Amino acid sequence: MSLKSLLLGLLATFAAPWLLLIVRPYGSLASLAPVAYNEEAGDETKGFFPPTRSADQARGQQIYFAQGCAQCHTQVIRPQYVGGDGDEFKRNWGEAQEALAPKRTRQTSPYDYLGESFAAIGQRRNGPDLANGGFRFATRQQFLEHLYAPQARHEWSSCPPQRHLFKTRVIQGQPSRMAVFSQGKYAPGEGLEIVPSTEALDLVDYLLALRRNAPLPISLGGEKPAPAAPAASAPAAPAK
């Protein structure tokens, strides 16, 4: 085979998938922009979908990637035909179920990743999916404590402690309101406190904001919210 026929063959066979799978979708994906909810169409929510992210959250996501969280945590809710995600994300995955009200969740949409420089779909689910990770803990403090010592909550947890994002220092005057583990097994000792760095705070801001509960606008195929007294009439508009 001559170099020319080899190159031509390779070019023809490789350009096709490259153009169709990579280059062509770029245009439509890069032009996605937030969509306004439309009350006339039946949306109950006001404003834009998806809610915008703050600069802190964007920095937090950088840290999320840089520390390798995406190696173990995904952020994607798959449709039923792939896994059981649709149902399990109504609740807290793998937790005592009763105490927690079901959350309004839905399959992930491309719009959910708007504003991210790299979609945090993630590589593995060694840990629970975090698409709705913001609901997992009630307070910022609990997130910080999870970052500092995941094993405090679950001894078996393989979630790596991020103690390097915290500083242990001597308490000066009033103890910091941000300090974690002022007592118990992980407490730092008399007169000391463990305080989060700005990186830890940014990361937690990001984690807290992981709530994909904003309903999909009807113009994007979202379902009409069920009326208070369910009138079992017309089926929901087919998702398009």
Added chain:
Amino acid sequence: MSQDSSPASLERPTPEDLRERAALDRSTKLPVLFFLTSGLVWLLAACLLGLVASIKLHSPGFLDWDWLNWLNWGRLQPAAFNALVYGWAFQAAFAVGLWMMARLCRQPLRNPVTLVVAGHFWNLGVTIGLLNILAGNQGPGELLEFGRPAWLMMFAAFALIVIWQVLMFVTRPKGADYVTQWYVLAASFWFPWLFLTASVFTSPRTGSGLHAALTSSWYANGVLFLFLVPMAVGTAYYLIPKIVGRPVHSYPLAVAGFWSLALFGGWTGLQKLIGGPLPTWMPAVSSAAQVLLLIPVLCVGANHFLTARGRHELVAVSPTLRFVFAGAVFYVASHVVAALLALAPGLTQFTAAWDGFRFMLVYSYFSMTMFGAIYFILPRLTGCEWLSPGMIRIHFWANIYGGSPIGVFLIIGGFFQANAMNVWSHGFGALSDMLSGAYVAATLGWIFILFANTVFFLHFVLIALRLGRRSERATLLSGPAHLDDADVMITTEGAEA
């Protein structure tokens, strides 16, 4: 099919041929030894990192001291896998590809020093990338974790390394054509394209994080199936006829195997995003292409099997053939697993099965084939033979007993993991209990392959320092040595006609 209908020719080397070959080998010796040595050092590093990463999965408290925070799993895992791929596998591919191309194109390497310089830059890039990961600064995206500064350097080095192989091919004498060359050239064509695409489209400035993620998953699959696989297939095409002393069984089958890989390979990669926020046709096309990649496997596998037909007993004798044969088994196995992963995403997606598959392809298939090639090449470069069949046997069996379970247990564990995750009430504690068996098995596997490769490295260093056996006869695994190590000439002359 009789030998006559196959256009491949096979002749005993004349004294003139032997002299020419010695000159070719002398020209490639320096860079080939450089790439192999540094590649093997990275291999040992990867085994060590992989071992610690594996232990941490069943014993999270292992080595969890404050000053060792850079060894936390989120960093360790990508560090280990990137070291394995870019540190070891790529450099082994450079070395073996370069040597085979010089031999097949009958062109001496005119700039060995340029290659060694480029090789230093490659290694520097890998080092910077790894430190970047361990320092808590990894980039997003599978096999892109090194981060941009490292890539730039590595890409420049890559270009400088493969350009010589292309030049050799361009200046080859008439008739010096063989299947292996297509694979080496194709790999040198695909990788830069994949890499440039990934660099451009995963840049934070593109404005679509979703597109960046999609490109990165296409890239990661491409590195496996369009760089490592073709390099290993090309190597097997070179070694098998050499050792069994027969030409490649069928030229049409070789052509079909090559072009079917080219045809389907570029479409794979997005199956990892099934159920994700992409138009459903995209991952579906990738899944289909991944299944269709069984066609080249069938062509190549059949061709190799038929080439060696009747001489399979040589697997017991020739170290090279034994490693290449083991690699061939995992060549088929890893492609079958890849097809299963694509077909049953609900049972595999985001689980350990993916890690098991990657390991099987990169280690049990690709690396075993490269070990086979090193057993063949090194004595020809240094003029002395391997010292000890015992050490070769240890290297082989420890790799089989160590490498296979890592892939197999992680894949099986992954199926269970997915199953459990599909039940929302299944706690993660129970899940980690359930998986710990598979993870412990993998840890044992890592210990075995770390041992195997340490033995191999020592053996390699001894031969590279020319402390091997001075003998006309190759070191074989079992006597009486009825392997006639003729190093026959292989070409596919006249194949064009």
